[in-house]
Amino acid sequence: MSRIEIPTREAAPAASQPLLDAVEKSLGSIPNLFRLIALSPAALEGYLGQHGALSKALDVKTRERIALAVAQINGCDYCLSAHSYLGLNLAKIDADEIALNRNGQSGDPKANAAVAFAAKVARERGRVSNVDIAELRGAGFDDGQIVEIVALVAENVFTNFLNNVAETEIDFPVVTAAELRIAA
Numbered sequence: 526m527s528r529i530e531i532p533t534r535e536a537a538p539a540a541s542q543p544l545l546d547a548v549e550k551s552l553g554s555i556p557n558l559f560r561l562i563a564l565s566p567a568a569l570e571g572y573l574g575q576h577g578a579l580s581k582a583l584d585v586k587t588r589e590r591i592a593l594a595v596a597q598i599n600g601c602d603y604c605l606s607a608h609s610y611l612g613l614n615l616a617k618i619d620a621d622e623i624a625l626n627r628n629g630q631s632g633d634p635k636a637n638a639a640v641a642f643a644a645k646v647a648r649e650r651g652r653v654s655n656v657d658i659a660e661l662r663g664a665g666f667d668d669g670q671i672v673e674i675v676a677l678v679a680e681n682v683f684t685n686f687l688n689n690v691a692e693t694e695i696d697f698p699v700v701t702a703a704e705l706r707i708a709a
Contacts, residue, residue, distance in 0.1 A: 528691050528692045529561060529690070529691040529693075531560045531561050531691075531693065534555055534560065537560060538563065538564070538566050541563035541564075541565075541569050542563075544569050544570060545559060545569075548573070557603075557695075557696045558684060558688065561687065561693055572684075575676075579673070579677055583670060583673055583674070583677070585615065587639050587640075588677060589611055589615070590612070590626040591643040591677045591678065592677070592681050593605065593608050593623060594627065594629045594643055595643060595647045596681065597702055598629075598644060598648055599685035599686065600702040601684070601685035601686075601689055602688075603695050603697075604681065604685050604688060605627070605701065606699050607697045609623055610698055612626070624705075628705070629641050634664065635664050638664030639661070639664070639666065642657060642660070643678050645657060646675055647681075658671065661674075
C-alpha cells in the first residue's frame with residue numbers, strides 16, 4: 526500500500542482530470558504514477574509538459590536505457606518495473622541489455638556513452654569532468670544532446686524520488702533494485 530493515497534481518476538483534483546484523460550487516451554490506462562502526481566495539478570501539468578517535450582529527445586531506446594540506469598541508482602522499484610516493461614515492450618530492448626542498462630552500461634557503443642554519462646550525472650549530482658564531456662562528444666553526441674541527457678536524468682530523478690517517498694504501489698510486472706544481475 527502506498528504511503529500517499531493514490532486517487533482514482535474521479536477523486537483526483539478537478540484540474541488534473543483532463544490531464545489524466547489525456548494520459549489514458551495516450552497509454553490506454555492511467556498508471557499509478559500519473560494519478561499520484563495528479564494530487565498536484567501544477568506538478569502533473571509540469572511533468573506532462575516536460576515528459577512530452579523530452580519524448581522528442583534522442584531515441585526511445587536511449588531514453589529507456591537512461592531511465593533504467595537512473596532508477597537503479599535511486600533504488601526506485603516502481604520506475605525499474607515500469608521502464609523494464611517499457612524497455613521490453615515499447616523500445617524492444619532485450620533482457621540482457623536491460624541488465625546492462627541498470628548497471629549504467631549498454632552493449633551498443635554510442636548508447637553506452639550516453640547511459641554511462643547519465644549514470645554518472647545521477648550518482649555525482651551533475652559533477653562530471655571535462656573528460657566525461659569529451660567522451661560523450663567523441664561518441665557522437667552534440668551539446669544539445671548532452672543537455673537532453675541531463676534533462677532526462679532530472680525527469681527520472683523526480684519520478685524516482687516521488688515514488689520512493691510515496692512507496693507507490695507497482696502496477697507493472699515487479700522488478701526490484703535488489704534483484705540486479707551484475708553485468709560482466
